[in-house]
Amino acid sequence: MSSIVLYMWMSLDGFIAGPEDGPEQGLGRGGERLHQALALDDGADPASIRTADVVSAQVLAEAMDTGAVLTGRRTFDHGGRWNGDHHDGVPIFVLTRSIPDEPAPGRARWVTDVHEAAALARNAAGDRDVLLHGAEAARAVLDAGELDEMSLQIVPVLLGQGRRLFEDMPGEHVELDRVRVLDDPEVLHTRYRVRKADDREGPR
Amino acid sequence: MSSIVLYMWMSLDGFIAGPEDGPEQGLGRGGERLHQALALDDGADPASIRTADVVSAQVLAEAMDTGAVLTGRRTFDHGGRWNGDHHDGVPIFVLTRSIPDEPAPGRARWVTDVHEAAALARNAAGDRDVLLHGAEAARAVLDAGELDEMSLQIVPVLLGQGRRLFEDMPGEHVELDRVRVLDDPEVLHTRYRVRKADDREGPR
Numbered sequence: 001m002s003s004i005v006l007y008m009w010m011s012l013d014g015f016i017a018g019p020e021d022g023p024e025q026g027l028g029r030g031g032e033r034l035h036q037a038l039a040l041d042d043g044a045d046p047a048s049i050r051t052a053d054v055v056s057a058q059v060l061a062e063a064m065d066t067g068a069v070l071t072g073r074r075t076f077d078h079g080g081r082w083n084g085d086h087h088d089g090v091p092i093f094v095l096t097r098s099i100p101d102e103p104a105p106g107r108a109r110w111v112t113d114v115h116e117a118a119a120l121a122r123n124a125a126g127d128r129d130v131l132l133h134g135a136e137a138a139r140a141v142l143d144a145g146e147l148d149e150m151s152l153q154i155v156p157v158l159l160g161q162g163r164r165l166f167e168d169m170p171g172e173h174v175e176l177d178r179v180r181v182l183d184d185p186e187v188l189h190t191r192y193r194v195r196k197a198d199d200r201e202g203p204r
Numbered sequence: 205m206s207s208i209v210l211y212m213w214m215s216l217d218g219f220i221a222g223p224e225d226g227p228e229q230g231l232g233r234g235g236e237r238l239h240q241a242l243a244l245d246d247g248a249d250p251a252s253i254r255t256a257d258v259v260s261a262q263v264l265a266e267a268m269d270t271g272a273v274l275t276g277r278r279t280f281d282h283g284g285r286w287n288g289d290h291h292d293g294v295p296i297f298v299l300t301r302s303i304p305d306e307p308a309p310g311r312a313r314w315v316t317d318v319h320e321a322a323a324l325a326r327n328a329a330g331d332r333d334v335l336l337h338g339a340e341a342a343r344a345v346l347d348a349g350e351l352d353e354m355s356l357q358i359v360p361v362l363l364g365q366g367r368r369l370f371e372d373m374p375g376e377h378v379e380l381d382r383v384r385v386l387d388d389p390e391v392l393h394t395r396y397r398v399r400k401a402d403d404r405e406g407p408r
Contacts, residue, residue, distance in 0.1 A: 012356070012380060012396070013370035014218040030377060152216070156380040156396060160373035166217035169364035173234060176216060176360040181385065181392065188385065188394065192216070192360060 002125040003148035004070060004118060004141060006132040007063045008165055009034045009187070011155050015162035016135055026078045028162050034155050037187050055184035059151060067128030068093065070121040072137030076108070084108050086131075091124040093117045095137050118146035135165050143170065147194050149179065154188040206326040207352035208274060208345060210336040211267045212369055213238045213391070215359050219366040220339055230282045232366050238359050241391050259388035263355060271329030272297065274321055274345065276338030280312070288312050290335075295328040297321045299341050322350035339369050347374065351398050353383065358392040 010016050011034060018028030027034060037056045069086045073096040076082070084106015086092055092108040095117050099110045111117040118141060121130040132138055132147070141147045152165075175195040182189035214220050215238060222232030231238060241260045273290045277300040280286070288310015290296055296312040299321050303314045315321040322345060325334040336342055336351070345351045356369075379399040386393035 013373070014368075019375060030375075033377060156382055158370060158373065158378035158380070159375075160370075160377065161375040164218075166362060166364075169217070169362065171223060171234075171363075171365040173237060173364065174362040176362070178360050178389070178392070181387075183385075185382070188382070188392075190392065 002067065002122040002128060002130055004121065004130040004132050004146055005063075005066070005149040005151055006138045006141075006147060007059070007151045007153075008135075008138075009038070009153045009155055010165055011157050011159045011162075013158045013160065014164045014166060015159040016165045017163040018159055019161045019163075021078070021163055023078050023080075030159065031162060033157055033159070036155075037153075037184075053184060053186065055182050055189055056153070056187060059153060059182070059189055062129075062151070063131055064088070065128065066090065066131035067125030068121040068130045070117055070130050070132050070137065070141065071095065072134030072140075073097070074136060075134030081105050081108065086133075091121070093121045093124075095134075095140060114140050114144045114146065118144065135163060135167075138165065139167075139169060142174065142194065145197055149191060149193050150176070151189070151191045154190060156186065156188070206271065206329040206332060206334055208322060208325065208334040208336050208350055209267075209270070209353040209355055210342045210345075210351060211263070211355045211357075212339075212342075213242070213357045213359055214369055215361050215363040215366075217362045217364065218368045218370060219363040220369045221367040222363055223365045223367075225282070225367055227282050227284075234363065235366060237361055237363070241357075241359075241388075257388060257390070259386050259393055260357070260391060263357060263386070263393055266333075266355070267335055268292070269332065270294065270335035271332030272325040272334045274325040274334050274336050274341065275299065276341030276344075277301070278340060279338030285309050285312065290337075295325070297325045297328075299338075299344060318344050318348045318350065322348065339367060339371075342369065343371075343373060346378065346398065349401055353395060353397050354380070355393070355395045358394060360390060360392075 018031035021028035064087045068090050069092040076094045093111050096110050104110050176192040179191040179193050212220055222235035225232035268291045272294050273296040280298045297315050300314050308314050380396040383395040383397050
């Protein structure tokens with residue numbers, strides 16, 4: 001079955017964007033540091049990303065080889081809704097609290113239920129993985145037990161302030177199994193598999 | 205010159221203790237998960253730690269080969285003040301906002317100024333490193349430009365809640381250089397060198 005995989009570039013202190021991120025500044029103030037190895041500008045077309053090194057290129061190629069996108073509404077909107085095409089015209093499922101009046105552009109569609117969104121994305125991806133986008137969506141998908149893997153690129157910087165990937169989480173432990181660590185002199189490319197609730201040990 | 209090195213076992217989501225950490229429960233609720241590879245009980249004598257694997261043992265041996273300890277007051281108190289001897293009778297410098305009425309036990313002494321504490325610890329350590337203890341102290345030492353290296357053991361678990369290593373930091377970026385990553389099937393042992401302020405690039 002298709003796996004739902006979160007791809008994130010994160011500072012060592014856990015931030016995926018600097019402060020004051022918004023539509024004009026998707027990575028927040030100073031947050032472009034996180035994508036430095038990708039030579040990616042805020043708002044650039046994801047399909048046109050050029051990477052500064054081979055390992056980042058490999059990880060990015062994996063992300064772009066996914067068969068569907070599952071994203072949070074905020075990330076979708078901040079990214080200019082990708083004009084309805086994130087990469088290769090694969091289907092995009094946008095988690096939103098309420099369905100907007102306007103139709104979603106291109107291959108995108110609105111979904112309000114996280115389990116439904118996960119099922120639709122897995123089905124659409126076929127034998128490929130699902131690319132999961134956005135911190136809030138990631139937490140919702142994790143909390144629903146639908147997150148399979150996390151590909152976290154740990155960037156050697158402390159941002160100090162900004163938007164965290166892991167914030168306002170429930171206190172239940174989530175055990176992870178390391179799938180791989182890729183050697184890159186700058187960014188530490190980690191990949192973890194999320195153990196499902198049956199296997200989890202909670203706090204005392 | 206002696207380097208001041210922070211040693212920490214941290215969950216992937218950035219916590220170094222679970223919720224409600226205190227004198228009776230130094231690692232907080234469920235936080236003992238972080239030291240699982242060390243087979244270390246809360247409040248155990250640090251010198252008696254036995255490790256569950258070779259790489260953790262190596263990192264721990266490095267920490268215990270330091271020539272002085274620089275610690276925050278909270279960590280010192282929660283650890284039962286180590287009866288005045290953290291390891292091998294090396295000098296202990298305890299950062300505290302105000303000097304308590306009682307003398308510090310054993311080889312420990314109170315210090316209120318972070319630069320003075322760093323200088324005393326470096327001097328006492330001679331040609332060995334200084335072991336830095338405690339999240340709050342780590343932030344103070346980092347902020348003062350006195351932190352040289354961070355040895356962070358990233359444990360494959362999300363705690364969700366607890367005490368973060370990096371919290372309430374100023375927004376200035378701190379650039380890091382990766383010194384090494386040690387291969388361990390469970391814990392990811394990273395070591396970073398902190399670039400000094402002269403070399404730093406701040407946010408826009």
